[in-house]
Structure formats: structure tokens, C-alpha cells
Amino acid sequence: MLGAITTLLVYQLVGEVLVHFLALPVPGPVVGMLLLFLSLWFKGSIPDGLHTTANTILQHLSLLFVPAGVGVMVHFSRVSGEVVPIIAAVLGSTALAIAAAALTMQALIRLHQHRVREKQR
Amino acid sequence: MIPPRIADIWVYLSASPLLWLTITLIAYQAAYWVYARAGFNPLLNPVPIAIVALVAALKATGTAYSTYFEGAQFVHFLLGPATVALAIPLYAQFDKLRKLLMPLGGALVAGSVTAIVSVLAIGWALGASDATLLSLVPKSVTAPIAMGITEKLGGIPSLTAVLVILTGISGAVMAKYVLDALRIRDFSVRGFAIGVAAHGIGTARAFQVSEEAGAFAGLGMGLNGLLTAVLVPVAVGLIRNF
Numbered sequence: 173m174l175g176a177i178t179t180l181l182v183y184q185l186v187g188e189v190l191v192h193f194l195a196l197p198v199p200g201p202v203v204g205m206l207l208l209f210l211s212l213w214f215k216g217s218i219p220d221g222l223h224t225t226a227n228t229i230l231q232h233l234s235l236l237f238v239p240a241g242v243g244v245m246v247h248f249s250r251v252s253g254e255v256v257p258i259i260a261a262v263l264g265s266t267a268l269a270i271a272a273a274a275l276t277m278q279a280l281i282r283l284h285q286h287r288v289r290e291k292q293r
Numbered sequence: 294m295i296p297p298r299i300a301d302i303w304v305y306l307s308a309s310p311l312l313w314l315t316i317t318l319i320a321y322q323a324a325y326w327v328y329a330r331a332g333f334n335p336l337l338n339p340v341p342i343a344i345v346a347l348v349a350a351l352k353a354t355g356t357a358y359s360t361y362f363e364g365a366q367f368v369h370f371l372l373g374p375a376t377v378a379l380a381i382p383l384y385a386q387f388d389k390l391r392k393l394l395m396p397l398g399g400a401l402v403a404g405s406v407t408a409i410v411s412v413l414a415i416g417w418a419l420g421a422s423d424a425t426l427l428s429l430v431p432k433s434v435t436a437p438i439a440m441g442i443t444e445k446l447g448g449i450p451s452l453t454a455v456l457v458i459l460t461g462i463s464g465a466v467m468a469k470y471v472l473d474a475l476r477i478r479d480f481s482v483r484g485f486a487i488g489v490a491a492h493g494i495g496t497a498r499a500f501q502v503s504e505e506a507g508a509f510a511g512l513g514m515g516l517n518g519l520l521t522a523v524l525v526p527v528a529v530g531l532i533r534n535f
Contacts, residue, residue, distance in 0.1 A: 180374040187377070197522040199437035201376035202515055208380035218381055226381040229374065230507065234340045234465075234497035235321045236372045239365035240436060241344040241458040243451060245351060246358050250425070250452060257419035261429055262456065265412035266463045269433055269490035270471050273404025273513070277482045280396035 176225035183208045307356065313364030320346045333501055335469050340494055341462050372493075376435070379496075379515065382508035389481060389505075390512070397485060401513065404489035405520045408433040409528065428452040430529075431521055432460040435492040438518040442525050457492065464491020465498035480506040488513025 187204030190196065196203065212218055244251065251258060306312045324339035324346070331337045351361055362369070383390070390397070412429050421429070427448030431439035436457045443453040468487045477483055484506030487495035492514045500507030 177374065180377045183377045183380075184373045197441065198519055199376075199435075199441070201373040202435075202438070202518055204373075204377040205380045205383075205515060208377055209384055212380060212384040213387070218384060223381060223385075226378040229371070229378050230382065230497075230500050232321075232325075232497075233375055233500060234338070234494055235318075235325075235343075236368055236375055237340055237436075237458055237461065237494050237497075238317055238321055238343050238347065239362060239369040240454050241340060241462075242347045242351070242361060242365070243358060244344065244455045244458070245348045247452050247455050251455070254421050254425055257416050257421035258425065258429070258456070258459075260419055261412045261416035261421065262432060262460050263463050263467070264415045265408055266433070266460055266490050267467055267471050268411045269404045269408035270464060270468055270486045271475060272407035273400040273489045274472055274475060274477045274482050274486035276403035277393075277396045277400035277485060278477055278479070280399045281393065281479070281482070284395060 173221065173225055176219075176222045179222060180204075180208075180225075183211075307354075307360070310364035310367070313356075313361045314367055315364075316350065317343075317347065317365050317368055320350075335466050335498065338462060338465050338494075338498065340458075340465070340497075344458075372436075376493075379511035382500075382504060383512055386481075386505060386508040386512075393481065397512070397516075400482075400485055401489060401516050401520060404486060404513070405433070405517050405524065408490060408517075409521070409525065424449055425452070429456055430525055432456045433464075433490050433492060434518050434521045435514055438522055442522060445526060446529055458494065461491045461494025464495040468495060468498065481509045484509035485513040488515075489517045492517070 183204035184201050185204075186207060187202070188200030190203050191198065191200045320343040321339060324342035327342065328334070328337045328339045347361070350356075351358070409430060412432055413426060416426050416429050425448075427446045428443050428450075430446065430448070431442040431453060434442070434457070436454050439453050439457045440450040443450045464487055468483070468491065472483050472486065477486075480503045484499045484503070487499050487506070488510030491498075496507060496510035496514050499510035
């Protein structure tokens with residue numbers, strides 16, 4: 173557990189340092205995620221402790237968004253002044269984005285399977 | 294009237310991070326208990342329930358957000374290591390991932406561009422102000438990336454954080470219904486679409502349904518963060534020059 177948490181923090185720290193030095197447009201933890209992924213690929217397996225700890229943290233991933241979400245109270249006046257455009261834009265655009273991504277991926281998977289079958293014939 | 298001794302205790306506690314950290318954990322676990330009892334019904338997502346309860350408690354006690362955040366920052370901090378931890382389920386799906394590179398790339402571009410264009414179109418058509426529109430652009434992307442993008446555009450980063458969370462909650466609540474209506478059953482497709490459109494809160498929801506969906510959602514979230522960080526400044530530059 174302690175070793176796994178230390179591993180995650182070390183990768184995050186390396187990610188933050190790289191982002192700072194190379195002036196990358198992405199946050200440090202995302203770079204840390206990519207680096208950890210590459211390390212696991214190189215190693216060829218996931219250490220047990222790391223797998224268990226990651227599952228525990230990710231199970232309650234939604235808790236981690238609560239503090240930032242409570243920040244809505246600071247923006248009450250702006251949000252309530254433009255409540256219709258904001259809510260409509262967020263809901264409409266989120267539904268469209270889910271549909272666009274899912275339909276495109278499904279269509280491309282089918283196209284790919286179709287091609288594989290053609291080749292086998 | 295509050296008896297003086299209770300008032301003293303309140304003054305002491307309200308100045309310490311312990312109180313609001315503990316209340317945040319209790320509010321979330323209570324909301325999660327309801328959610329689990331309801332068979333993980335997406336309409337009872339624990340994030341909005343906990344947020345509403347906490348905002349009500351802060352308003353009732355006249356507590357400022359900055360005071361609240363002194364305690365809640367310990368939870369907020371874990372977002373970093375949790376993002377790094379997404380590499381692990383992703384690696385567990387590596388074999389499947391390798392076979393799906395083309396479909397994933399296509400879905401990423403389609404979802405990312407749709408999110409940006411449609412939020413601007415709907416917001417503009419309904420008369421949102423310029424500052425709100427600029428803060429809305431990166432709404433489908435994980436909060437730290439989105440806030441960086443808004444800052445560069447000249448929007449309001451802290452408003453973006455709120456809009457990002459609102460988007461995540463909407464995605465987590467509606468994804469099941471949208472995907473069921475489109476008859477999409479493959480967990481890799483369902484997960485990836487939620488991650489692209491509704492970042493971390495969508496990913497959290499996906500993990501509650503299946504580890505495979507969660508892994509692909511985490512991938513969608515990370516990739517859309519990278520793509521949007523590159524696309525938005527270019528697109529806004531083009532529009533401004535036009």
C-alpha cells in the first residue's frame with residue numbers, strides 16, 4: 173500500500189517536473205500516467221500491490237471531484253443569470269459528444285471486422 | 294441562542310481543516326450508500342447529491358468556500374495520484390487496446406470536435422455572454438487541462454472548473470440512456486465515449502459498471518485532454534483571424 177502510493181506520487185512528481193521544464197500544454201499527472209503506462213509495458217506485468225491500491229483509489233474516483241464541485245457556490249450569480257444557455261449547452265453538447273464518439277467507434281470496429289473477414293475469404 | 298460553550302467549540306472547529314474534511318467524507322459516503330442501495334441508478338449519482346448537501350451546509354453555517362477548501366483540499370489533492378493510477382487498468386486492457394487503435398482514434402476526433410462545436414453553437418444561439426462561452430469551450434476535458442485552456446483563451450478558469458464538473462455529472466447521469474437508445478453494448482465503446490465526453494466523473498461512473506468500461510473511459514479522458522489542449526487554441530486563433 174505505502175509502496176504503491178509512493179510509486180504513484182513519484183510518477184506524478186516526474187510528470188510535473190517534465191511539464192514545467194518542457195512547457196507542455198498538459199497537466200503533470202497526465203504525463204505521469206503516460207510514463208507509468210510505458211513502465212508497465214516495459215516490465216510486462218502489474219505488481220500486485222499497485223493493482224490493489226489503484227483499484228481502491230479508482231473505485232472512489234467520484235469523491236475526488238466533490239471539493240471542486242462545491243465551488244459552484246462562488247459562481248451562483250453568473251450561473252443563475254445565464255442558467256438556460258449554460259444548462260442547455262452542457263446537456264445538449266454532452267449528449268451529442270457521447271453519441272458521436274460511440275457511433276464512430278462502433279462503425280469503425282464493424283468496418284475493421286468486415287475487412288478482416290474479406291481477407292480471410 | 295447557542296450556549297457559549299458550544300459556540301466556543303464551533304469557533305475552534307471551524308478554524309481547523311478537520312471539520313470540513315470529515316463532513317465531505319460523510320456527505321459523500323451517505324450519498325454513495327443511497328446510490329448503492331438503488332442498484333447504482335445513474336439518476337442518483339453521489340457527486341451532485343454530496344455537492345448539494347455540502348453547499349447547503351456551508352450556506353447554513355455562513356462558511357466561505359475558501360474555509361471549506363482548507364479541509365477539502367486533502368481530498369482534492371488525490372486527483373493527481375488517481376490520474377496517474379489510470380495507467381494500471383489501461384495496461385490491463387492493453388491487448389484489446391492494440392487491436393482498436395483506428396476506431397479509438399476516429400471516435401476521439403469525432404467526440405472531441407462535436408463537444409467543442411456543439412457547446413459553442415448552442416450557447417451562442419441561446420445568448421450566453423462571451424466570457425461564459427470561452428469558459429464553456431473545454432467543458433468535456435478533465436479540470437486541470439480545461440482550466441489551463443480557459444486561462445489562455447481569456448475566460449474564467451474557476452467558472453470552467455464548475456462547468457467541467459456539471460458536464461461530468463450530466464455525462465455520468467445520461468450516458469446509460471443515450472448509449473442504450475443507440476443500442477451500443479460493447480463496454481469498450483460505451484466506456485470510451487463516456488470518457489471523451491465526460492472526463493473523470495464519467496470515468497468514475499464507468500468503473501462502477503465494469504472495469505473494462507472504466508479503463509477505456511480513462512483512456513478517452515486522457516486522450517481528449519491532450520487533443521483539446523492542442524485543438525482549441527488553434528480553432529480560436531482561426532476564428533479570431535477570420
